Structure formats: structure tokens, C-alpha cells
Amino acid sequence: MRQTLTRFTALFIGVALLLTGQGLQGILLPVRASLESFGPLYIGLIGGAYFLGFTLGCLKGGALVARVGHVRVFAAMTALASAIPLLHGLLVSPLIWIVLRAITGLCFAVLYIVIESWLNDVATNQNRGMVFSIYVMITMTVLALGQMMLLLYDPQQLFLFAIVAVLFSVAVIPVVMSTDPGPQKPHSTTVDLRRLYTISPAGTIACLCSGLTNGAFWALAPAFAVAVSTDLTLASWFMTANVLGGAAAQWPIGWFSDRVGRRPMLIWCALLAAASAGGLSLAGTGMTVPIIVLLGFAWGSAAFPLYAIAVANANDFAEPHEYVMVSSGLLLMYGLGAIVGPLLAAGLMELFGAGALFRHTMIVHLLVAGYIVFRATQRAAPGEAEHQEFAESMVAAGTLSQVYEEELQPGIADAREARQSRDDVRK
Template sequence: MLATILPVRSLLAAIFMMMAGSGFLSTLIALRLERGGSSTMVIGLVATAYFGGLVIGALRAGAIVRRVGHIRAFATFVALLSVSTLTYALVQQPALWAALRLVDGVCVAGVFICIESWLNDRADSTTRGSVLASYMVALYSGQALGQLLLRSGNTAPQVPFELASILITLAIIPVCLTRTHAPVLEDAASLPLRRLFAASPLGVVGAGITGLMLGAFYGLAAIYAGRVGLDLKGTASFMTIVILGGVALQWPLGRLSDRFDRRLVIIGCFAATLLVSLALATAPGGILLFVLGAAFGGLAFALYPLCVAYVNDRLASHERVAASGQLVLLYSAGAALGPMGAATAMSQAGTGGLFGFIGLAAAGTLAFGLCRLAISAPVPAPEQQDFQILPRTTPVAALLDPAGPEPAPYDDTTGEPWTRT
């Protein structure tokens, strides 16, 4: 395992620092906007701008990487993200912050494209699973630990933005100093959405609705936590526990889906998410809130990779990478819609409207899944693919799947691809 990680340690360090700096900005910005008197709808709109930027970046940032190369593109995206982060500390104006969040989303997507294509290029069929696991650990641990920086704003309100900018800027160093050969980014394969839906209606709908639910959560969970009585420290802890809970349950639920009809596991997770969401919508606070938050993270975070795995069960092997890329975009589109839907629910139903909205989305998917269970046959157990935890970032992340295409082997002494003579 260590021998697998060492060649890509600079990339993993970069994504850890970038996520530690940027991963808590959604929480911080939502809290600052509410403190400044912005309505729930405005906060939802600002959150939507970020996820919209992720979609735009996932579709367009690759062209920049191809034009100037991975290192220059990475440095550009990170520098712009750092500048944007400092700008929040200078002026609080919701319209400007929405524009900055759009820029943030584009930049973060560009960083993901650079890192993920680079990791895929350095992996082969025997190491790709280990590289993917290491990448997920670096990404989620950075995001979880970054939430703790929320507490730094007790003394001076600009400090969290300054610390975030420092961490984001430091992410440039390991990439710019790496001796690892930068790959050539090729166009990601695509698969028509009609083909995906025909192959697996439940998987496609589940991926999109999961984006809707988690987009709503990331956009407005901090507002929910504050309104149920958590202080800044408690809000940071709540967000951290949800993320860590999401990491903890993905693998056990995935392995369970490898042994049984995967549809039953997906439907069960949506049903359990519905119940936990209803409990969170009415929870009075206290330790129960954190227990329910961990359960919500564990269930909701597992839904996307479960849906991807189920779609892959229904496709030919050469279609799977393209399908995973399309599902990432579908998830991101759902995430862009989630904050506004949740903001509307909170405006009408109060604090519990956030998880009421998430529960309603889970209930609709649960009903759809039960209908699919009644009218379609399961995938035979021998034909089910092994579950893989995949990041919900950009279509390039699909290439990290061990079922993905084999990259060109490298000469370890020169760092250059082998060429045939």
C-alpha cells in the first residue's frame, strides 16, 4: 500500500490541503450570510451558485488543462480560489458572494480534474484501487478536519477566510515541485442519458436525487444547526461528524450490496434516510442530534456509489467509465437544485424544513424504487460488479475506477511513458 501511495504523495497532500481550506467555506458562508441578515432564500441561492460552478467547471475546465498543461492550470485554479476566499473577508454583499461562489465551483472542479486525471495516469490495474482509496481518504479527511477552522472566527471574523486562503495556497507547492510526469488529458467518453435510464432507471434517478439531498445539506445544514441551538463549535462538530459518518458506512453498505440484490440495499438506504431525516426535522438538539447526523451521513453518502454500482451492473464493461462520468454530472445538477428547494422548504416550514425536504426527496425515490422492484428482475449475483467508493467530483473521477481503461506504463527511472520501438 505504501509503495502505491509514495509516487502520488504530492498529489494527495495537495488535495488534502485544498479541501481543508475550501471544504468548510460552504458552512462558513452560510453562517455569515445569516448573521448579516440574509434570508434563507438568498443563502440557498448563494449555495446553488457554487454547485452551478462545479457543473460548469466539470464541463469546461478540461479545455484549460489541455491548453496550458496540468501544473499551470492547477496553479491558476488554486490562485484564483485563494483570491476569491480572501475577497469574502473584505466585503459581505450577497450578490458578490454568489458570483464568488460560482467562481469557486469552477476552480474546485478544475483542481479535481487536474488531480484525478494525474492520479489515473499514474495508476494501473493492480494499484488503481489503492490509489482511489488513498484519494478518498485525503479528500474526506481534509474536508472533515477543515470544519474545525470555523472556531477560529471567535476572535476576529476575517481569520477563518485567511486560514482557508493560506491552506488553499499551500496546495500549490507539492504540485509545482513534483517531478511526476504530467499526463495528457484526453476527452472523457460520454454515454447518452437515455441509454443510462433505459439500462437502470433506479440508478439514474437515485444518483440525481442523492445530489439534490446532499446539495441541500451542504448548502443549509449550518443554518439548521444554528437554529436548533448549536453554537459555532457545535456546528463545526456536527458537520465533521456527518462527513466522518459518511466515510464510515460507505464500505460496509457497499460490501452488503455485493452479496445481495443491490436494489434492496439502495431502497433500504433511502428508507433509512427518510426515517433519519424525519427524526432530524423534529430533533430537539443535544447528543441525539449528533447521533442522527452521523447516521444521516453514513446513509446519504453511500447512496451515490451504490447507484453507480447498480448502473454498472446493467451495462457492458466498455460503457461503465462513460456512464460513471454522466452520473457525476447528473449528481452535480441535482446538487445545484437542492439548496433552493431546501431554502423554500425552510422558509415555509421553519428549521425542520431542510430535513423535511430531504426526507420528501428520499420518500419519492423510495416509492420509485419499490415500483422498479416489482416490475423488473434483479441482476444475477454472479453478474454484479464489485462495489467501489467513487468521489462525486467530476467525470474524470470515473477513470479512477479499477474497471477503467489501462493507462500507459511508465519508466520508473525517467518518469516518461514507455514507447514501442
């Protein structure tokens, strides 16, 4: 294990620098847009553009990686991504920012493909879960750190945009200087959305709705925080609390879902997220900053794990050879929701004020809970022997690279063998 982690040292350092910049940029843009009076609709369009570019990167990035290799693509995408923050700071226009944000989304989709296929290639069956746990821990930690960096300087100046560019630029150094040869080149696989819905209607709808809510949150929550409080530091604390809530709850909720069932946990997560959102929708009525931050922690702890549980639920119903297609399709459903979500929420905020952001997420989460209850009356949940372990689903849910991998990841291949053995026993 130590030898494996040593091979990942350069990559993890690059990831930490890259995602620290991503965390800062993710909060800086909507805060600056609010201060520039762009309005919720334009801020929503900027947020939706990121996920549009991200989805395009998911669909097209594999061909680029296959053509020139992982290290060169990482260097190229990092170089392009590092130029974008400076352009944001120099060209303060909503239309220009929409285009720039879409380019950033495309860059990061391709970067995630490189990073996560690298992890999958080097990790073994025995340590893959630990490797990805460390990866998720680093991701959550540095995203939170980046969001807190908003407090370093005035967001209306170029300084913070330059810091983002510097972090992106230096992230490439440890990766290109590494002696590791890099992972195998990926191959494409086909996503069948009709088959996906047939396999798991509840999982498909839950992932789509997770995109509708989480996409709106990432695009508009900083603007919400600026609107409900005169204290600009609230945006940093609020976003950090949400991220930490999601990080803290991910594994406990997954553990319970392995034991009490996916559907009950999906329902409870959706209801808790809806209740937290109901409280946050009243934030502009004199609610104190600590209460807003605590509600944000609660919202993140319920809303962010919902996607991974939905992936696990879908894989419980899938055949082993369909695991990659299912996880890839659910990722695309999430991306589609994340494109539309900011636009819907922005329109509501334009009409009804900042609190409408969380009224939007509350309604969506209530619909998710209701739909899953309905599906439970239509088809029984699989038995415990049919469950894919949540740890395996975390690898699937968190890995963009598998959209392009024709062969199953070794860890998921083990799950296929285990399920086949169970089938043989039942026969």
C-alpha cells in the same frame, strides 16, 4: 505500492491542504451568511451557485486541461480559488457571494479533474483500489478537520477567510515543485442522458435525488445548525458527524450491496436517511446537542453512500463500453440535482423554518425508496455474475476526470474483460 505512493506524496499533501480549506470554507460561508441575516433563500442560492459552477467546470474544464496541462491548470485554479475567500470576507453581500461561490465551484471541478486523472494515470490495475481508498480517506479526514476549524475564531471576522486563502495558496507548492511529469492529457467523451435512463432508470433517479438532498445539505445544514441552537459550536460538530458517518458507512454498505443486491441497500439507505431526517426536522423543539449530532451521523451514514451504490446499480445493467458514459452521466445528474436542491430546501426553510431542510430530504429519500421498489416490479435485478464490484464503482463514482477520458480506466477495462468472458461462457 510504496513506489507508487511516493509519487503521490506531493499531490496528497496538496490535496490535504486544499480540502482542509474547502472544509472550512464550506461551513464558514453559510454560518456567516446566517449571522448576517441573509435568509435561507439567499443561502440556498449561494449553495446552488457552487454546484452550478461545479457542473460547468465538469463540462468545460477538460478543454482547459488539454490546452495547457495539468500542473499549470492546478496552479491557476488554486490561485483563483485562493482569492475568492478574501473577497467573501471583504465584500459581504449575498449577490456578490453567489457569483463568488459559482467561481469556486468551477475551480474545484477543474482541480478534481487534475487530481483524479493524476491518480488514474499513475495507479496500476493492482493498486488502483488502494490508491483511491487512501485518497477518499484523506478527503473525508481533512474535510472534517476543516469544518472543526470554524471553532478557532469568530466567523464574523476576516481571520477565518484568510486562513482558507492561506491553505489554498500553499496547496499549490508541493504540486508545482514535484518532479513527477504529470498525467496524460484527457480527451472528451459524449454523455447520452436518454440512453442513461434507458440503461438504469433507478440509478439515474437515485443519483438525481442524491444531488437534491446532498446539495441542500452542504448548502444549508450549517445554517440549520445555527438556527436550532444558540451554541455556534454545534455547526462544526454536526457537519463533522455527518462526514464521518458517510466515511464510516461507505465500504460496509458497499460490501453488503455486493452480496444482498443494490436495490435492497438503496431502499434501506433511503429509508434510514428519511428516518434520520424525520428526527432532525424536530431539532428545534428542545432536542439536545448530542442527539442532534448522533442523528447527523446516522443521516450521513445513509445519505452519502447512496450515490456510489446508485452508480454501481447502473453499471450492473450497462454494457462494458458504456461504463464511462454511465458514470459521467450520473455525475452530471447529481450536479443538476445539487443545483436545484438548495433552492427548493431554502424556499421551504423560508416558509416553515429550519427543520424544513430535513423534511425536504426526508420526502426525497422516501420518493427514492418508493421508486426503486416500483422499478423492482418492472425489471429483475441482474445476477451476481453481472455485478460490477462496488470497489470498481467507487473509482467511477469518485472520479471526475473520466468525464473527459475517451478510453476506459484500466481497472474498469478489467471489468469489461471479465464480463465479456462471462458472456462467452454463457454463449
